[in-house]
Amino acid sequence: MKVVLLQDVKGTGKKDQLVEVSDGYGRNFLLPRKLAKEASSSAINEVKTKESAKAHHAAEELATAQALAAKLDGKTVTIKAKAGTGGRLFGAVTSKDIAEAANKLFGTDLDKRKIVLDSDIKNYGRYEVAVKVYPNVTAKLAVSVEE
Secondary structure (H helix, E strand, O other): OEEEEOOOEOOOEOOOOEEEOOHHHHHHHHOOOOOEEEOOHHHHHHHHHHHHHHHHHHHHHHHHHHHHHHHHOOOEEEEEOOEOHHHEEEEEEOHHHHHHHHHHHHOOOOOHHHEEOOOOEEEOEEEEEEEEEEOOEEEEEEEEEEO
16 A cells, blocks of 8 residues: 655654555554555645655755855955964954854855864964855855954
């Protein structure tokens, strides 16, 4: 018996998935508990429509992420900070500071959690940071810390 799952069912499948189950399992367990519905032609079309919409949204998100990565890649963000003797900063430049500066400079909506710092920035100078915009989409951003 083919059914379309309405919820995740452990050992059977995920929500909105078309699966083949035994007749007894479908009739006596899945259907009465409203965990699945029979796979009619309209239900199958609905599943295919949801899958294509999901793929379309994923492609749009990927395109947006690639555009943002192209906008950020190779650019430099300048951050002003105070330091003591020897150029050592009183605090540290954080990913939040970098995200705020990039958002002001480029007019983007960059989240601080997407910026990957290898170590804390505690001195004046120029640093390269990675920005993970989307899975498998990364941009390199230069951060210049000045007085």
